[in-house]
Amino acid sequence: MLTYDWDTSPAKRVSEPQFYGFIPDKALPRAVCFLSMMSLTFAHVLLLTSACALLALTNPNWLLLFLGVDMGIFYLYKIVRGDFFYWLNLAGFLRFITAILSRFGGKFMANFTMIMQGRHPQEMDGLSFAISVLTSVVGSFLSVYAYSNYYDEDEKIDGETLQTTLGSLVSIWFVSAVTFALVIKREYLHTFYSMETASAYNRKNFLHHKEDQDDKKKGVLSLHPDVYKAWGEELIKPWTIKNWNRWEEEKPAWFTDKWIEAVPNEYIPFEWRVKYKKTKGRVDDSQLQRRRGSISVRELVGGKGER
Structure with missing residues (x-):
């Protein structure tokens, strides 16, 4: 069952x-x-x-x-x-x-x-x-x-x-x-009998995990942005901006190209957006999607996507 x-x-x-x-x-x-x-x-x-x-x-x-x-x-x-x-x-x-x-x-x-x-x-x-x-x-x-x-x-x-x-x-x-x-x-x-929506549930679940439980929090960014758009700026963006440098240094197993591709641009620190060459300034979503579909973030940096 x-x-x-x-x-x-x-x-x-x-x-x-x-x-x-x-x-x-x-x-x-x-x-x-x-x-x-x-x-x-x-x-x-x-x-x-x-x-x-x-x-x-x-x-x-x-x-x-x-x-x-x-x-x-x-x-x-x-x-x-x-x-x-x-x-x-x-x-x-x-x-x-x-x-x-x-x-x-x-x-x-x-x-x-x-x-x-x-x-x-x-x-x-x-x-x-x-x-x-x-x-x-x-x-x-x-x-x-x-x-x-x-x-x-x-x-x-x-x-x-x-x-x-x-x-x-x-x-x-x-x-x-x-x-x-x-x-x-x-x-x-x-x-x-709860009437809780997907967005409200994921917000509560995100808040439940402690500061050091990045591997649990990261799952929310694999969902559609509508699930967290009402509270992403309030909770997710400060979390990613604060921890991105550490993740790049420690390279946890979940911090992969695929996961990075799911993260909205504005949730990534500016210096890393430049390094990934996602923008050279800014690009609209359609241009970004074409780039993402053709080449990985790590390859844009100059590596081969190896962890």
Whole structure:
């Protein structure tokens, strides 16, 4: 289970302690947490797939309406909050298409697998994830009502069987959800209903790492600039300007040509911009991108990109 593996990963817990770590550390609570996750996922998936099947039998258009409205509300929510575009560092039309596909894929996966990674602020966020989970329960009641009242074929599942099955699955879902909420670490409960955007999350994560944890902070500059544009001048620029000379002297493993290329020009000390020959004064972004695409920073300096 990806959620379990990632949440218990020491590397993940160190790099993003604000998000990873909800699973208890002791053996018994961890086992209970794992079992409740499994049973909750089981009930969720069966509720939603059964709802889709009943709606498809009753009227396929109702199924399309149910799924379309659910997806449309999610897209609208992301757009209104300025959190629609994905965190990958892409530009132009490719960025737009990637946002559409990635948001669709993330929402679809969360709906039909209940993968809890979907609550990450760079994916759906906690509130959207919680609504997707609740949709399975609401949709199951609506589908049973629609099937019982509007499906006219001779071979039809009787209402008592549907209600018994629905009641059993909802009971499993409810007990599992309550057990899960009680056993996880309390400080992570908010991640399951948080409205935190990708930008706000990365700012908090950047601030969490200490002054000497450059290897943890550096990851933010591999994201799209929109993720940090609201606070980059305030936090990232002073950090890079202050430490650039030291990085050039110490040459840490992560301080590579590829990473340097992702750093906005204004976040690099002027003397190093000159040495890299990125500008000879200043160039616009399109010229800079052409240069970056044709030759590495180290080669411009005169080296061969060796570390």
